[in-house]
Amino acid sequence: MACKSILVVDDDFQIREIFSQMLEILGHQYQYAADGLEAYHVLKNKEFDLVLCDIRMPEMDGLELIKEIEKINPDVPFIMVTGFSDEYTYDLVMKSGARDFIMKPFTIEELENKLNRIFKELCVSEENKSLLEKQIQLNKRLSALLTIAGELSSELDFERLFPLIVSRVTVAMDAERTSLYIIDGESGEIWTKVAQQVEEIRVPLGSGISGRVAESGKTINVTDAWELDYFDRKFDVKNNFRTRSVLCMPITNRSGESIAVIQVINRIDGGHFDDDDENLLKALSGQIAVALENSFLMEELQSSFEGFIRTLSAAVDARHRFTAGHSQRVTEYSRIIAEELGLDAGQLETIKYAALLHDIGKIGIRDAVLMKNGPFTPEEREEMNKHPAKTLSILKKFHFPKRLEQVPLVATYHHEKIDGSGYFEGLAGSEIPFGSRILAVADVFDALTSRRDYPKYTKDAILGHNPMPLAKAVTIMKEGAGSHFDQEVINAFLSCLPKILTLYRGAHFPLEYVDEMIASLQAG
Ligand SMILES: [Fe+2]
Ligand SMILES: [Fe+2]
Incomplete structure (x- = not known):
């Protein structure tokens, strides 16, 4: 068992001595408090893995202490120490919210078993907690994905679709920025728009992170873009921005051709984009591909319709x-x-x-x-x-x-x-x-x-x-x-x-x- 920090609360000096010897042998760190009130002030300012606490003490007894601590840190586990084995005391301890109790006198083995069991339980509950958090996060992302899928599929106008993709992906991916590049196979370039009415930014295929992804069709996921020799820092320098984590992925159509590239920049928590992020962006890319293709198709239809009308009109004139x-x-x-x-x-x-x-x-x-x-x-x-x-x-x-x-x-x-x-x-x-x-x-x-x-x-x-x-x-x-x-x-x-x-x-x-x-x- 790894070294844990334990607070021993007992008004009896001898008991504290016994605890100190045993905890030292068991390899744990410990600190004393002579009664509930002192323990309360210690616990207010410092975190412990566990509290070993006597029940009957002057000033504030063990049961009062656990009640007060509950208000400021409900997660700290207590083992109550008692010299009374009657049903009444047992009942009090169990109702207090303590994890367990230990009867005086006790052996080092008894103490060790109790500590090991509790720390093991805590470890499992910690794992469960993080699994639960992950599940919640996953659910959140899944529902974001479904919302985005609905929004994107109902937008056929490319001029509105483009900023919609950028803003929704930024939020769903917890990123600072997102860039969407459209691949222009004819000119051998990719292009993007920072805003409407602003000229397109064009980059040759193979150049920089997004250009490479467009050319190779392979995802790039890096912790710090500045460490890449092919990353162009000019944009950062000009805009007083610092690109760190980057996840850049190709967007492919139903025939497997890359039609665009989506790039998310800087996870807002400062970390890097992990496997879960990659999976989410992949799922989003599928939706983006369908939406982009539909809007391209609509543009094509519209321009051939307009072309037909214009030709007809010119023919009459x-x-x-x-x-x-x-x-x-x-x-x-x-x-x-x-x-x-x-x-x-x-x-x-x-x-x-x-x-x-x-x-x-x-x-x-x-x-x-x-x-x-x-x-x-x-x-x-x-x-x-x-x-x-x-x-x-x-x-x-x-x-x-x-x-x-x-x-x-x-x-x-x-x-x-x-x-x-x-x-x-x-x-x-x-x-x-x-x-x-x-x-x-x-x-x-x-x-x-x-x-x-x-x-x-x-x-x-x-x-x-x-x-x-x-x-x-x-x-x-x-x-x-x-x-x-x-x-x-x-x-x-x-x-x-x-x-x-x-x-x-x-x-x-x-x-x-x-x-x-x-x-x-x-x-x-
Ligand atoms: Fe006319
Ligand atoms: Fe007329």
């Missing part, structure tokens, strides 16, 4: 040389106006697709009408004015995802006017979807400021093929507020006009056309 790029510009103008109005991301997305597709109904307009170089006859005008209805019938056949279900209507009503005099349904005011009111402004502004295939006439002048002078176009837009256009949308349009003009300055808008206008807007 390209039927006529002067309308090429029209839907693209209407989309950009609408976006700028909608942002100015503070619309949310979902509304912006609806407006984007509606703007791209608003004139798709022109597919159904005959070339002879669509490409006519001259003013329309009333019949031709009637046919041309049917294009919003055709837009609706085409878009109704599209299968838009739920979040974009308003696109067909927003696109269709771009020729409605706020006073109800527009086409094709003659909707008025709030009957017109708000998105369509934005499209109407963007659409007319682009028509006025683009080249025409036949001269435009006004009461006082022939304007020719060239775009209408900007100042005149802006006046028309302003004058249309409240009759043709929504006043709120026109106000937003006027405030972001410099932004709209700057976007196509030197491209769709000649330099001088824009600069003159911006200067006059700035002048007041």
Whole structure:
């Protein structure tokens, strides 16, 4: 039995002497207290493995002492020492919370047996306690894992998924920091983002800890990163940070390819990442892999959907040389106006697709009408004015995802006017979807400021093929507020006009056309 520290509490000097001789032989350290009160003060300031305590003592007896000590350190085990073998004393000792008692007089063997048994029991209970703690820790981690799995699987937007992974892993792993790197096989690099709107950080495969893990597909777990000759300390030095323990693991997809690397830095308790940590991160990596793959898939789907819509929209515009790029510009103008109005991301997305597709109904307009170089006859005008209805019938056949279900209507009503005099349904005011009111402004502004295939006439002048002078176009837009256009949308349009003009300055808008206008807007 290893040396233990024992406090002997007895008012009888001779008993204390006997204890001291025996404990010395048994190889334990000991200290005395002459009564309960003295023992209480000693125990308040010092830890002992065990207390050998007489029951009857002046000042504070053994039973009172155990009661008081219970309040400050309930774990310290007591063996009560008594000269009375009656049932009453036995009962008192057992109820006091003492682990055992020893009858005076006793032999060294008796004392040794009692001590050995108790220390063995304590040892087992200590082991049980640490097993229990481990179990609790495991349960905590398991429930964290399940929560994270649920959260990650429901997030398909990569821009939101990325920081979500980083923050959840940091907490679950009890780490100070986490980095997630995406492997870019084409460029032979891995990249990460510290924050949104911040440029990506790129590292070549094979470089540093994460680069090595990405290249080899093997986990790296180190106690102090600074001891590795390939660890780059520049980041630490620049950010006044000290990387110590690092656990870095590849994230592999279902085909076994590494798609990312997850790196947790500095266990918050100052220790290193152990086998349990590795197992937890491995389990988390499985969830991260699924979530990342789903979000990549979603991005791919989204970009092919957008690509398809943009191609379709450009194809419609390209039927006529002067309308090429029209839907693209209407989309950009609408976006700028909608942002100015503070619309949310979902509304912006609806407006984007509606703007791209608003004139798709022109597919159904005959070339002879669509490409006519001259003013329309009333019949031709009637046919041309049917294009919003055709837009609706085409878009109704599209299968838009739920979040974009308003696109067909927003696109269709771009020729409605706020006073109800527009086409094709003659909707008025709030009957017109708000998105369509934005499209109407963007659409007319682009028509006025683009080249025409036949001269435009006004009461006082022939304007020719060239775009209408900007100042005149802006006046028309302003004058249309409240009759043709929504006043709120026109106000937003006027405030972001410099932004709209700057976007196509030197491209769709000649330099001088824009600069003159911006200067006059700035002048007041
Ligand atoms: Fe149109
Ligand atoms: Fe249009």
